[in-house]
Amino acid sequence: MAGLGEHITAMVQSHGSGDDSAFYAIALQVAAREARQGHHVLAGNIKKAVDASRQSPPRSNVTKLPQPGGDLAGLVQVTHPSSTLSDLVARPELTEQIKRVLAEQRQRETLFEYGFAPAHRLLLEGPPGTGKTMTAAIIARELSIPLFTVRLDGLLSKFMGETASKLRVIFDSVAEQRGVYLFDEIDALGGDRTGNDVGEARRILNSFLVFLEQSSPQSIVIAATNHRQILDKALFRRFDAVLTYELPDTKQAAAVVRGRLGSLAKGIKWPSLKAYADGLSHADLVKSAEDAAKRALMRNETAVTANDLILALQVRRTATLG
Structure with a gap:
């Protein structure tokens, strides 16, 4: 029988995901449980509270999350993601890397005790739409900590001193407020500076490298890029792990589409669709599945046909690959 601690944990998780029925x-x-232990007054009060809450007007599913204030305002956007590791379709090797990061973070106190730091600086590289941003969200959700997405438009300034001081504000928050800090499209900060652009841009990159190297292991700093080849080589030495993302293979593509379609995927034979999905990213496949599903639902049908998917995949291929 589940203990009180397990019940409380499950209640917090269901509340966080907005699942009122489970809560x-x-x-x-x-x-x-309290009634069985003879605590009848407490049991009665809990039941009354549940009944009263159920009769209240339904809550809006849209919750306005408090955004950081002070010097951090405008530099990051905070969210509390709901994606879990089971939502990610990826190579087994990549999934194992993510699991290792999560395991080290969950046991970070033990590692600290022996003088080791958990992996907390990650570089995610690969084509657009292959799950890099989703991975940052998954790590935040799995560790029950917020995701802070750095707004590069607010960070970058034509005055190097301003950008460096803004970076300091962000990395001060890394030390003070545990979370996942995502620098998406890091090539805007960390592009190769071996050419003529060696002035302010080089100093900004150097500031980022120093802050990254000294970053607190209490948080996780994630940098993501679609263009590994243009990153400055000095960046790679500062990260604890580099995670490589690839376009989905045939089996993964089928899993992505079926996962998004759910019960609407009845009778779909994937081999006949393989040629239409080749070269598309995970995000492209999700969009294609959604387009096909809407097409079927608007016909008042409860299953997506192969033709629905072929049309949606063709449209996506034209938009993405030309």
Whole structure:
């Protein structure tokens, strides 16, 4: 039988995901547990609270999350993602790398005790739409910490001193507020500076490298890029791990489409669709599945046909690959 601690953990998780039905069900389990232990008044109060809450007007599913203030305002956007590791379709090797990062973070106190730091500086590289941003969200969700997405438009300034001081503000927050800090399209900061552009841009990159190297292991700093080849070589030495993302193979593509279609995927034979999906990213496949699903639902049908998917994939290929 689940203990009170497990019930509370499950209630927090269901509340965080907005699953009211699960939240109330667990609360009633707690009430039943208290009743069995003779705490009838407490059990009755829990049941009354559940009944009263269920009769209240439904909450909006859109929750306005508090955004950072002070010097951090305008530099980061905070979210609390819902994606989990099971949502990511990727090579087994990549999934294992992510699991290793999560395991080290969950046991970071043990590592600290022996003088080691968990992996906390990650570089994610690969084509657009292959799951890099999603990975940052997954790590935040799996560790129950917020995701801070750095807004490069707010960070970069034509005055190097301003950009360096803004970087300092962000990395001060890395040390003070545990979270996942995502620098998306890091090539805007970390592009190769071996050409003529060696002035302000070089100093900005050097500032970023110093802050990254000294970053607190209490948080996870993630940099993502679609263009590994243009990154400055000095960047790679500062990261604890480099995770490489690739376009999905046939099996992964089928899993992405079926996962998005759910029960609407009845009767789809993937081999006949393989040629239309080759070269498309995970994001492209998700969009194609959504387009095909909407087409079927608007016909009042409960299953997507192969023709629906072929048309959606062709449209996406034209838009993406030309």
